[in-house]
Amino acid sequence: MIPVKGVEGQKVAVLGLGRSGLVAARALRAGGAVPVCWDDNPAAREAADAEGFAVVDLARARAFEGVAALIVSPGIPHLYPQPNPVVAAALEEGIPVDNDIGLFFRSVATQDWHNYEVEPRVVAVTGSNGKSTTSALIHHILVEAGREAQLAGNIGRGVLDIDPPEDGGVVVLELSSYQTDLARALTPDVAVFTNLSPDHLDRHAGLGGYFAAKRRLFAEGGPDRAVIGVDEAEGLYLANQLGEAPGDDRVIRVSVGRKLTGAGWLVYARKGFLTEWRKAKQVGSIDLRQIKGLPGEHNHQNACAAYAACRSLGLAPRVIEKALHSFAGLPHRSQLIAERDGVRYVNDSKATNVDAAAKALGAFDRIRWICGGLEKEGGLDALLPATASVAKAYVIGREAAQFAVQLRGVETEVCTDMARAVERAVAEAEPGETVLLAPAAASFDQYDSFEKRGDDFAACVRAQLGA
Missing domain, CATH: 3.40.1190.10 (Mur-like, catalytic domain)
Structure with a gap:
């Protein structure tokens, strides 16, 4: 652990108690600070309490009395589209707002x-x-x-x-x-x-x-x-x-x-x-x-x-x-899941935006493309020039039909869920082709994370191949 410097004896508030927030609280305590912690999630508050941290609702009146700084987890907005109310209160009172990265570099x-x-x-x-x-x-x-x-x-x-x-x-x-x-x-x-x-x-x-x-x-x-x-x-x-x-x-x-x-x-x-x-x-x-x-x-x-x-x-x-x-690559990033009968199965679930998906499509010659999910701003027009290598797209997600309509010039099949998309892609894939998951969209309409989506793709592929 990296103990935080310059905080000895100070009361420091920590907002957000996920992976980085709870570690920040521990590092602050190791540096001699007195952390006061808050998260909207009751389970996260219970975990902090179990480690002996003071759990204080930072949204209540006078919560920042005696507080030297507020440490904010990365998922919590501090400016746009609007500051989290706790962050806004700290800004109003002139409390320095930082995150674990800032604490690291100074310590x-x-x-x-x-x-x-x-x-x-x-x-x-x-x-x-x-x-x-x-x-x-x-x-x-x-x-x-x-x-x-x-x-x-x-x-x-x-x-x-x-x-x-x-x-x-x-x-x-x-x-x-x-x-x-x-x-x-x-x-x-x-x-x-x-x-x-x-x-x-x-x-x-x-x-x-x-x-x-x-x-x-x-x-x-x-x-x-x-x-x-x-x-x-x-x-x-x-x-x-x-x-x-x-x-x-x-x-x-x-x-x-x-x-x-x-x-x-x-x-x-x-x-x-x-x-x-x-x-x-x-x-x-x-x-x-x-x-x-x-x-x-x-x-x-x-x-x-x-x-x-x-x-x-x-x-x-x-x-x-x-x-x-000797580099094997990372899970969910151009990850080779299987190869059978001349067909490769590649998991690029991390391709959550148009640019990343376009680059994934550019890596292979003939593709059975599994795509779709929670669409991001800007539409899919910028992706269309990269679809020349796509033999067919199998579209998943709650808004799969709307997503498919935007893929002009690409043969599409609305599958909605991953199991159906993989089943159809495996059935139609020919030797020399690649079944590629490169969603060009976020996962949160159907999955908790892009990792969960990639894991589902891998499981469906293995089930179809009997592996």
């Missing part, structure tokens, strides 16, 4: 670091799509290279739940826009921006607010190195803002859209080959086509970002290449 460094031969490093990854795979891939490469590394944040453990890093250790954090938007301290050594596509727009009052939340990771603390995906205008702008000159290699530009040129530090993938250029010379090249855990252009982008981050930490290209081959 992770210890006096022991001055005695280490190599100071620990923090790598933080954000972006719209691919940040989980990129984070896990960086962690995997470091471990395979013999480096002490921990994975936390929006993936794995809560940031305050990890062990204090040892000599030369690396902490790899996946950070969502919800986390970067509120944190009062953001000081990674290496910061990674994968890409940007419309998502969570209601929470950030539009695309500009969403990008601004991501940008804070780079603007607030000034990382020693920034790895920036430049295939969107926002990434190009961010890279330009951070670089002092064309050859400034504190910024590593990454692309899978084109060959990058210039005097800077560049990593790009074209036709399945990753290339690294530095000081106008090629210094590394990897054939990504043979790496089974990273299929498709979107995973090649993840590989480029992870490669660049690991190169900035001093790892050699051949060490990174060897580790890439």
Whole structure:
């Protein structure tokens, strides 16, 4: 655990007692604070009470008397579409509002670091799509290279739940826009921006607010190195803002859209080959086509970002290449579930928005596509150019018929539930095709999470195949 610094003897309120909130309360107590906790869920309050925390309704009058700060869990709105009433009360009274990410960055460094031969490093990854795979891939490469590394944040453990890093250790954090938007301290050594596509727009009052939340990771603390995906205008702008000159290699530009040129530090993938250029010379090249855990252009982008981050930490290209081959991928992200009679069954339940689904579709040649769910803002028009490889779509979700109507030019079948969709796709799939779950929608109309949806897909596939 990372005990929180600078809170000894202070009364600190914690709103939201899920995974990150309860860990924050423990870390605050370990740092000498007196946490007072609240969650609208009675079960969460009971869990906090069982650990000896004071449970106080923070919405009641004078709840903030003597409170030094409010720590808010990432799922609780603090500004848009409107602040949670407890957050609004704290803002009104001038109580500093923070989250566990802010507490981590102000607490992770210890006096022991001055005695280490190599100071620990923090790598933080954000972006719209691919940040989980990129984070896990960086962690995997470091471990395979013999480096002490921990994975936390929006993936794995809560940031305050990890062990204090040892000599030369690396902490790899996946950070969502919800986390970067509120944190009062953001000081990674290496910061990674994968890409940007419309998502969570209601929470950030539009695309500009969403990008601004991501940008804070780079603007607030000034990382020693920034790895920036430049295939969107926002990434190009961010890279330009951070670089002092064309050859400034504190910024590593990454692309899978084109060959990058210039005097800077560049990593790009074209036709399945990753290339690294530095000081106008090629210094590394990897054939990504043979790496089974990273299929498709979107995973090649993840590989480029992870490669660049690991190169900035001093790892050699051949060490990174060897580790890439042993990466098995993450569940629910281009995950191969089964292969039978020449047909592959792939679970990409994490493709919850149009951009992620388009990238998933681009990874395979002929697809039996299972899609649908709780549709996000913006409709499906931007997805249509990626559907050329779709032999047929099997649409699930409560509004499956409405979803199917938007897939113009694609043969569709309204199946509504996963079992029916998998049954029909398995029955019609031919050798050389891929049955792909890439919903292009949230899961909450039928499932508690995208993980539950992916697990259901896998179970249905196995049932149909008799596996």
